[in-house]
Amino acid sequence: MGRTQPHPEVSQVGLQSVLEAMVDPVRRSIVTQLDAAGEDLTCGSFDIPVSKSTATHHFKVLREAGLIRQYYVGTSRMNALRRGEMDETFPGLLDALTTREA
Amino acid sequence: MGRTQPHPEVSQVGLQSVLEAMVDPVRRSIVTQLDAAGEDLTCGSFDIPVSKSTATHHFKVLREAGLIRQYYVGTSRMNALRRGEMDETFPGLLDALTTREA
Numbered sequence: 001m002g003r004t005q006p007h008p009e010v011s012q013v014g015l016q017s018v019l020e021a022m023v024d025p026v027r028r029s030i031v032t033q034l035d036a037a038g039e040d041l042t043c044g045s046f047d048i049p050v051s052k053s054t055a056t057h058h059f060k061v062l063r064e065a066g067l068i069r070q071y072y073v074g075t076s077r078m079n080a081l082r083r084g085e086m087d088e089t090f091p092g093l094l095d096a097l098t099t100r101e102a
Numbered sequence: 103m104g105r106t107q108p109h110p111e112v113s114q115v116g117l118q119s120v121l122e123a124m125v126d127p128v129r130r131s132i133v134t135q136l137d138a139a140g141e142d143l144t145c146g147s148f149d150i151p152v153s154k155s156t157a158t159h160h161f162k163v164l165r166e167a168g169l170i171r172q173y174y175v176g177t178s179r180m181n182a183l184r185r186g187e188m189d190e191t192f193p194g195l196l197d198a199l200t201t202r203e204a
Binding site for chain 1: 107117193199
């Protein structure tokens, strides 16, 4: 199973935390790319204009806000969009935030 | 007609500006109260835990993000939610942000 980090229950995450995560354009881009891909992606496969350490921070914020689930496959850290859970708790929010980039 | 401030075209406002406006819980509460009221409200009629001058700042941010339209009736500044325009440009966003307070 490998290393895992704590993930909150989406139902326990407040809208405030989700918005604070999604107000950042890089984080919103990560979620939009993950949504468009339709599959889990490694951290390295995103097209984002930031350093690796900054990217790691952004993934952590998204994970703690309940937006993504992270897990390891070998040495690769994978990212999964928690769309079903998000849609259940915040109906329509991800659709509204991922349909446009800017 | 009285004094009026500049209002942007909602179609020219980016999602980034809307999210920066709506990430603030007081501003989100103003929009939620305006939406629930279903009518235009004076600045003084909102239940928000901030000073008058801070409230004025929040209304200004909302106006500049295209979320509300402000106009005067006598000496009262009225606030109107630009729901139709917002829904047209950002489908589902206001619904997702006003259905819950926290």
